[in-house]
Amino acid sequence: MSAARAAYRERGGTWRRPFALRVVDRLKRPDWVLYGCAAALTLTGLLLIWSATRPGLIQQGGDPSWFLRRQGIAAGIGVALMVLIARSDLRILRAYVPMLYVVALLGLAVVLSPLGSTVNGSKSWIVLGGGVQFQPSEFAKLALVLGVAVPLGELRDGERRPGVGALLLALVLAALPALLILAEPDLGTALVFVAMTAGMVLVSGVRKVWLGALAAAGVGVAALAWFLGLIRPYQLQRLLVLADPDADPLGAGYNAAQAKIAIGSGGFSGQGLFRGGQTAGEFVPEQHSDFIFTVAGEELGFVGAGAILVVMLALLWRGLRIAARSVTPYGTVIAAGTVCWLAFQTFVNVGMTLGIMPIIGVPLPFLSYGGRPRSPGWSRSACSRRCTGRWAGECRNRQ
Numbered sequence: 469m470s471a472a473r474a475a476y477r478e479r480g481g482t483w484r485r486p487f488a489l490r491v492v493d494r495l496k497r498p499d500w501v502l503y504g505c506a507a508a509l510t511l512t513g514l515l516l517i518w519s520a521t522r523p524g525l526i527q528q529g530g531d532p533s534w535f536l537r538r539q540g541i542a543a544g545i546g547v548a549l550m551v552l553i554a555r556s557d558l559r560i561l562r563a564y565v566p567m568l569y570v571v572a573l574l575g576l577a578v579v580l581s582p583l584g585s586t587v588n589g590s591k592s593w594i595v596l597g598g599g600v601q602f603q604p605s606e607f608a609k610l611a612l613v614l615g616v617a618v619p620l621g622e623l624r625d626g627e628r629r630p631g632v633g634a635l636l637l638a639l640v641l642a643a644l645p646a647l648l649i650l651a652e653p654d655l656g657t658a659l660v661f662v663a664m665t666a667g668m669v670l671v672s673g674v675r676k677v678w679l680g681a682l683a684a685a686g687v688g689v690a691a692l693a694w695f696l697g698l699i700r701p702y703q704l705q706r707l708l709v710l711a712d713p714d715a716d717p718l719g720a721g722y723n724a725a726q727a728k729i730a731i732g733s734g735g736f737s738g739q740g741l742f743r744g745g746q747t748a749g750e751f752v753p754e755q756h757s758d759f760i761f762t763v764a765g766e767e768l769g770f771v772g773a774g775a776i777l778v779v780m781l782a783l784l785w786r787g788l789r790i791a792a793r794s795v796t797p798y799g800t801v802i803a804a805g806t807v808c809w810l811a812f813q814t815f816v817n818v819g820m821t822l823g824i825m826p827i828i829g830v831p832l833p834f835l836s837y838g839g840r841p842r843s844p845g846w847s848r849s850a851c852s853r854r855c856t857g858r859w860a861g862e863c864r865n866r867q
Contacts, residue, residue, distance in 0.1 A: 499790075505783035506550075506834060510543050512776060513835035516763045519741055520756040521837075523748040535756060535837060542838050558799055565614045569641070572611035575604030576648035590829075592652045605657045606838075608645045612661060613668070613805040615641045620672035621798030629673040638669065639682075653700070656828035660812055662686075667808030668801050671791065706826040723759070726752045727821040731765030731773070738769030757837045758829050761821045776835070777818070784811050 514536060521535040531537075553561065578584065578594060585593040585601070595601040619634040619641070630638070642665040649658045670679065705720040730746035733739070744766040746752065752759045764773045784807050791803035810833045817832040819825030831838075 499786060502783060502786040502790075505779050505786070508779050509776070509783070509834035510546075512764075513760065513832075513837075514539055514543065515741060516760050516767075516835060517756050517837050519744070519767060520747055520760065520763045522742065524750055539837055558796070558802075561614070562618075562798070565611075565618060569611045569615040572604065572608040573645060573648070576608055576645055579604050580648065580651055590652050590654050592649075592654050592657075605645075605649050605652075605654060608649070609657075609660065609664070609809055612642060612645060612664060613802055613809065616665060616668050617798055617801040617805060620668055620674075621796065621801040623797060629675065632678070635669065635674055635678060638665070654829070656816070656830040659816075659828065660809065660830065663812035664805050664809045668805040671804035672797070672801050706828070723753055723827050724820070724823050727759055727762045728823055730755075730762040731821060734766040734769040734773070736770045738765075738767050738772055741767050743767060758817070758827075758831055759821060760832050760836045761818050764835075765821070777814075780810075780814055780833075784814075 517539050518533065518536040522532045525532050525534055575594070579592055583594060584591045585595045587593050592605055593601055593603055616638045619637040620630050623630065642661060646658050646661040649661065666682075669682065726746070730744070730752050733746055734744070739745070744763065746766050747755060747763050752762050755762055761773065761776075764776055768775075787803055787807040787810070791800045791807065794800040794803060813830050813833050816825050816828065816830045817836075820827045820830075
């Protein structure tokens with residue numbers, strides 16, 4: 469690095485090379501490990517979603533590849549956006565952050581209005597017709613990363629770390645969408661927001677005393693919510709099931725019990741793709757979305773499921789490498805927030821299928837189905853299951 473370039477960076481700027489050299493540099497140094505990991509996980513997710521949904525759609529007389537095609541279209545759109553953002557200057561993206569944040573808040577507010585659609589007890593979807601639907605909270609995660617990084621990553625002249633004002637502004641920017649998501653209610657996504665914000669604050673370099681104060685405040689809020697009875701009954705049930713999964717195997721513990729049975733039946737090498745008995749029988753609810761890892765465990769076995777986790781860890785490692793090598797604090801905080809986002813969702817999703825985390829409805833990044841969990845032509849009469857006990861009046865396969 470030249471002396472002039474080093475001095476320029478010390479003054480808070482970033483060295484901008486001529487356009488031709490920047491293009492050549494990008495073509496020479498793409499992060500193929502990062503791209504390869506994301507592509508491998510996405511393709512694996514397509515196969516697992518196809519395997520999880522194919523038997524049910526055939527039984528209903530529908531198109532066996534309906535979910536596969538929709539997920540493939542979403543993956544194609546994601547790749548196009550990835551290329552566009554990767555080729556954009558970070559400063560150009562920074563200029564649109566306020567607008568993206570406001571749009572995300574508006575989306576979360578609209579979903580709470582009559583325009584929102586309730587799925588599985590949470591009013592978190594917007595359906596536009598023609599089969600187009602989306603979940604505003606997913607876009608809000610990106611807006612949170614970009615928005616919170618502004619006060620934490622853009623330091624004033626002479627500052628070496630964010631001050632109290634910047635920290636408070638970051639917490640406010642994170643709290644607004646989190647409160648709207650809690651009103652849906654969607655505790656799982658709200659916890660993702662908490663994890664993302666905590667990781668970004670930690671990486672930004674705020675004083676340790678403020679980190680301790682935030683940790684104590686978090687524990688205090690959780691204890692207060694417990695003693696005031698703010699935790700909903702079904703949320704409390706999930707915690708009790710985590711402590712004793714066999715207490716109610718046909719009721720509150722059904723999802724966790726069936727998930728472990730499906731993963732355990734895969735053994736070391738798995739039963740083979742499209743050959744899983746538990747998957748074909750649809751014993752695990754939402755096995756194409758929140759419980760997609762059970763399909764991997766049963767059909768790909770310990771080897772395949774372990775390989776998925778290794779690839780995910782490699783992707784997270786590349787994300788941390790990008791955060792460490794960023795020339796600006798803003799870029800470091802954005803990369804760290806994204807890594808925390810993916811890491812927390814992966815840990816919670818895999819953990820709830822293994823019985824070490826409560827079931828809170830968090831999808832597995834790159835693998836879970838991303839659309840509204842309802843297949844075409846579904847009806848209660850089309851289901852051949854004979855539900856008993858708690859499920860006699862309400863089919864547990866309802867979407």
